[in-house]
Amino acid sequence: MLIFEHSRPGRRAPSLAPAGEAAADDIPAAFLRDGVPGLPEVSEMQAVRHYTRLSQKNFSIDTQFYPLGSCTMKYNPRACNSLAMLPGFLARHPLAPASDGQGVLACLYELQEMLKDITGMKAVSLTPAAGAQGEFAGVAMIRAYHRQRGDTARSEILVPDAAHGTNPATATMCGYKVKEIPTDKQGDVDIEALRAAVGPHTAGIMLTNPSTLGVFERRIKEIAAIVHEAGGLLYYDGANLNAILGKVRPGDMGFDVIHMNLHKTFSTPHGGGGPGAGPVGVSGRLEPFLPVPLVAYDGDEYRWVSLQERPQSIGRLSAFMGNVGVLLRAYIYARLLGREGMSRVAEFATLNANYLMKRLQAAGFDLAYPERRATHEFIVTLKRQAKQQGVTAMDFAKRLLDFGYHAPTTYFPLLVPECLLIEPTETEAREELDGFVEAMQEIQEEAQTNPELLHEAPHTQPVRRLDEVRAARELDVRWNGAG
Amino acid sequence: MPFVPHTPEDIREMLAVIGVDDIEDLFDEIPAALRCAALSQVPEGLSEQAVTRLMSRRAAADGEPLCFIGAGAYEHHIPAAVWQIVTRGEFYSAYTPYQAEASQGTLQLIYEFQSMMTALTAMDVSNASLYDGASALAEGVLMAVRSNRKSKSQRILLPRTVHPAYRHTAQAIVASQNIELVDVPYDEAGGHTAVETLSGFDGEDIAAVVIQQPNFFGVLEEVDKITDWAHANGALVIAVVNPIAMALLKPPGRWGADGADIVVGEGQPLGVPLSSGGPYFGFMCARQQFVRQMPGRIVGRTVDRDGRTGYTLTLQAREQHIRRSKATSNICTNQGLLVTAATIHTALLGGEGLRRVALACHANTRALQEKLSNQYIQPRFNRPFFHEVVMSSTLSLPELLRPLYTHNLQPGYMLADDYPELADCLLVCATETKTEEDLDVFRDHMARVIDTQTTAGSSVRPKMA
Numbered sequence: 001m002l003i004f005e006h007s008r009p010g011r012r013a014p015s016l017a018p019a020g021e022a023a024a025d026d027i028p029a030a031f032l033r034d035g036v037p038g039l040p041e042v043s044e045m046q047a048v049r050h051y052t053r054l055s056q057k058n059f060s061i062d063t064q065f066y067p068l069g070s071c072t073m074k075y076n077p078r079a080c081n082s083l084a085m086l087p088g089f090l091a092r093h094p095l096a097p098a099s100d101g102q103g104v105l106a107c108l109y110e111l112q113e114m115l116k117d118i119t120g121m122k123a124v125s126l127t128p129a130a131g132a133q134g135e136f137a138g139v140a141m142i143r144a145y146h147r148q149r150g151d152t153a154r155s156e157i158l159v160p161d162a163a164h165g166t167n168p169a170t171a172t173m174c175g176y177k178v179k180e181i182p183t184d185k186q187g188d189v190d191i192e193a194l195r196a197a198v199g200p201h202t203a204g205i206m207l208t209n210p211s212t213l214g215v216f217e218r219r220i221k222e223i224a225a226i227v228h229e230a231g232g233l234l235y236y237d238g239a240n241l242n243a244i245l246g247k248v249r250p251g252d253m254g255f256d257v258i259h260m261n262l263h264k265t266f267s268t269p270h271g272g273g274g275p276g277a278g279p280v281g282v283s284g285r286l287e288p289f290l291p292v293p294l295v296a297y298d299g300d301e302y303r304w305v306s307l308q309e310r311p312q313s314i315g316r317l318s319a320f321m322g323n324v325g326v327l328l329r330a331y332i333y334a335r336l337l338g339r340e341g342m343s344r345v346a347e348f349a350t351l352n353a354n355y356l357m358k359r360l361q362a363a364g365f366d367l368a369y370p371e372r373r374a375t376h377e378f379i380v381t382l383k384r385q386a387k388q389q390g391v392t393a394m395d396f397a398k399r400l401l402d403f404g405y406h407a408p409t410t411y412f413p414l415l416v417p418e419c420l421l422i423e424p425t426e427t428e429a430r431e432e433l434d435g436f437v438e439a440m441q442e443i444q445e446e447a448q449t450n451p452e453l454l455h456e457a458p459h460t461q462p463v464r465r466l467d468e469v470r471a472a473r474e475l476d477v478r479w480n481g482a483g
Numbered sequence: 484m485p486f487v488p489h490t491p492e493d494i495r496e497m498l499a500v501i502g503v504d505d506i507e508d509l510f511d512e513i514p515a516a517l518r519c520a521a522l523s524q525v526p527e528g529l530s531e532q533a534v535t536r537l538m539s540r541r542a543a544a545d546g547e548p549l550c551f552i553g554a555g556a557y558e559h560h561i562p563a564a565v566w567q568i569v570t571r572g573e574f575y576s577a578y579t580p581y582q583a584e585a586s587q588g589t590l591q592l593i594y595e596f597q598s599m600m601t602a603l604t605a606m607d608v609s610n611a612s613l614y615d616g617a618s619a620l621a622e623g624v625l626m627a628v629r630s631n632r633k634s635k636s637q638r639i640l641l642p643r644t645v646h647p648a649y650r651h652t653a654q655a656i657v658a659s660q661n662i663e664l665v666d667v668p669y670d671e672a673g674g675h676t677a678v679e680t681l682s683g684f685d686g687e688d689i690a691a692v693v694i695q696q697p698n699f700f701g702v703l704e705e706v707d708k709i710t711d712w713a714h715a716n717g718a719l720v721i722a723v724v725n726p727i728a729m730a731l732l733k734p735p736g737r738w739g740a741d742g743a744d745i746v747v748g749e750g751q752p753l754g755v756p757l758s759s760g761g762p763y764f765g766f767m768c769a770r771q772q773f774v775r776q777m778p779g780r781i782v783g784r785t786v787d788r789d790g791r792t793g794y795t796l797t798l799q800a801r802e803q804h805i806r807r808s809k810a811t812s813n814i815c816t817n818q819g820l821l822v823t824a825a826t827i828h829t830a831l832l833g834g835e836g837l838r839r840v841a842l843a844c845h846a847n848t849r850a851l852q853e854k855l856s857n858q859y860i861q862p863r864f865n866r867p868f869f870h871e872v873v874m875s876s877t878l879s880l881p882e883l884l885r886p887l888y889t890h891n892l893q894p895g896y897m898l899a900d901d902y903p904e905l906a907d908c909l910l911v912c913a914t915e916t917k918t919e920e921d922l923d924v925f926r927d928h929m930a931r932v933i934d935t936q937t938t939a940g941s942s943v944r945p946k947m948a
Contacts, residue, residue, distance in 0.1 A: 022843050055588050059585040081575070083535060088543050091545075168807040316652050318652060319615055323761040335528070378829070390645050401584060471784070479594075
């Protein structure tokens with residue numbers, strides 16, 4: 001039932017809005033709305049009950065194991081939320097003077113400094129609102145760099161075929177053509193194909209390392225040399241930074257620009273789709289192009305750095321500072337973890353992934369890259385099961401929901417057939433991983449004895465599989481009053 | 484070990500299963516030369532108690548001033564229920580609802596959100612959010628260029644009355660796609676975009692016209708005339724609106740003869756705290772015919788195998804994870820949790836509640852305008868406004884305002900940086916959160932400062948409301 005269907009004319013939650021009706025007799029009628037917008041009319045309790053019940057129809061980290069590959073669904077510490085929501089932080093207007101924001105600015109400045117150290121980059125801008133906006137900022141800086149040198153022939157961005165969809169989409173948004181680079185049998189970038197692809201038209205390459213295949217790109221220095229020799233720059237997609245936190249730094253690998261997903265690596269919540277935060281870090285040659293605002297500290301006072309001080313900046317990406325509340329949560333998380341906690345993240349994320357990989361392999365599942373070490377995630381391919389039993393990765397994913405586990409990422413990366421990309425994260429206990437293996441084994445047995453059970457799954461959720469074709473063909477995207 | 488549950492025994496047994504001796508062995512594929520030394524700029528970890536003390540001190544340092552700044556972010560009362568529900572783990576710690584059967588809560592909520600936004604704006608369709616109002620305008624411009632098949636120009640008319648930071652953001656985001664954003668000057672006396680100014684572009688190939696209602700100065704634009712002019716000239720109309728204002732002002736779907744084509748805006752006034760600028764959320768609505776050109780996620784209602792109603796992400800072939808380099812936008816993560824807040828907030832207030840908020844904001848700003856007016860300070864523009872107003876001073880504005888900050892008062896937003904011709908002009912806003920006494924505090928402080936700064940101090944008396 002929709003909130004609109006609970007509505008009754010004249011019902012209200014009167015203590016929540018101003019009591020009286022002030023006049024707006026100075027506004028001519030031509031500017032005014034006829035009548036009141038058609039919104040729900042419900043009591044406070046009805047709204048609270050409705051949305052509480054809706055929340056209970058969700059899987060979440062707080063309620064389920066959520067091994068969604070490449071998404072880093074780890075525990076979001078509660079202190080990060082409650083402290084970022086202290087009244088002094090919430091009440092501050094974005095255009096209030098910096099003198100009335102020394103507390104929040106100190107946190108942001110220190111976060112900038114920590115992220116520089118963690119990534120090995122020369123400078124950091126916190127302002128991008130999410131990973132994709134960080135990517136946009138990064139590629140826009142690459143473009144600005146080439147243009148400033150008068151190098152206008154560079155029209156292509158190279159992207160490995162295993163890349164996230166945001167990489168090619170970002171390159172297009174920045175006015176570039178995309179050229180895909182194939183992956184070799186071991187999951188590394190095909191170096192010969194890369195050599196053949198680079199040239200005076202190469203603006204740069206976008207790489208994720210560890211890659212979306214769950215393996216570390218071993219020849220990264222060689223890749224960096226090939227791209228740099230051709231005059232291109234290297235972009236690091238920080239989606240998988242959790243795997244190497246405190247162990248290896250993108251700056252040391254030769255990257256010129258990176259974005260981080262604080263909603264992954266720094267455990268800010270995913271919120272059912274957002275918000276994120278996608279700070280960018282750069283090497284010295286890209287520093288002048290960083291998006292504004294930045295935070296500066298002159299030893300006495302923290303302040304914003306604006307466009308006037310950074311004439312070569314690619315500009316601003318949102319009306320104010322970006323997702324400050326998310327940045328605060330990441331800052332709090334970093335202070336709770338501290339230096340040792342950072343590398344511990346990588347260590348235990350990797351331990352959990354390798355343990356789960358070995359156990360699933362022993363349980364009879366095929367790995368996409370059995371010769372390779374898992375990073376913080378790995379890929380199981382169900383190609384054999386699809387052929388022999390007619391059950392797909394989708395069937396396994398939906399059946400896992402019945403066992404109380406959120407499904408791993410399915411059908412991504414695109415180059416591994418019938419794949420499950422599994423990322424347990426460091427915050428899961430061993431017994432949770434063991435339970436997941438048992439569920440996978442049981443589903444495997446069901447696939448042999450009763451495959452219909454899988455095709456028809458899920459059986460225990462609020463709805464069964466949905467008609468997505470109908471959703472697109474008979475588009476219904478808003479309540480029209482008819483119920 | 485914070486947030487890592489492993490006991491020494493767990494570690495030993497797990498390593499044995501993997502077949503290595505030490506966790507370090509798991510990193511053996513990383514070239515040794517690349518391994519980094521210990522981090523130097525990350526301090527030792529702190530306990531929750533110690534971090535609580537640190538953050539409490541810093542939050543307190545930022546104070547709780549009496550704020551009369553608007554300029555795109557507005558202080559409104561947020562019912563207690565909103566964030567108590569938003570921060571339930573089931574909303575807070577869920578991922579994007581790709582597994583629809585296990586995400587019906589978030590999906591239904593987004594469907595309700597889309598229904599609320601289309602009701603407020605009187606448009607056909609809404610997406611599930613963009614980053615903020617400014618980036619939503621940039622996406623609106625890109626969408627208009629894709630949607631206006633008759634126009635070949637990639638030229639967009641962007642009045643100077645549109646929020647300056649929105650204009651900068653749009654420029655930064657669309658610049659590399661050869662889209663030209665053309666400034667349109669405002670009427671010097673009215674502070675609005677006169678349709679006569681647009682007639683200078685009669686007959687030219689324009690992809691779209693942007694119009695903000697109320698505009699950055701709080702002034703009401705002649706939205707009907709501008710919409711009709713745009714359509715007569717083959718241009719689409721991109722409306723930028725404040726959702727609270729929609730409870731009172733004519734919604735974009737009803738502007739002119741045919742209504743606006745794309746509507747974007749900042750959703751912050753619907754239940755999102757000021758928080759130094761974010762996270763907020765951008766919204767976008769449009770005509771049905773342009774739905775396949777929309778960026779971002781959209782939720783549709785459908786049925787499951789048993790014919791039960793359910794909700795799912797739809798039209799995903801527009802998006803980056805399917806269409807890659809041919810997607811309508813690169814956006815992936817959006818501002819879902821803020822949409823959760825806005826949906827609950829809007830349900831709690833309802834149309835009548837939002838209308839009362841809008842009226843109370845406007846009444847307070849009118850009262851403030853009266854109280855601040857005197858022989859030195861006067862309203863700058865002579866046209867109708869909503870809930871925000873520009874005051875012009877004959878005295879040096881920075882010098883007038885400086886002492887006010889020390890009284891824990893944030894008097895408004897100075898326009899000089901963005902509009903050099905409006906030096907000594909201040910954009911002020913008093914939302915429903917302000918009481919009569921708050922307005923008097925502002926007036927009295929201002930009067931005292933004027934007294935001390937004018938040599939004939941005793942002759943200065945602010946006009947009483």
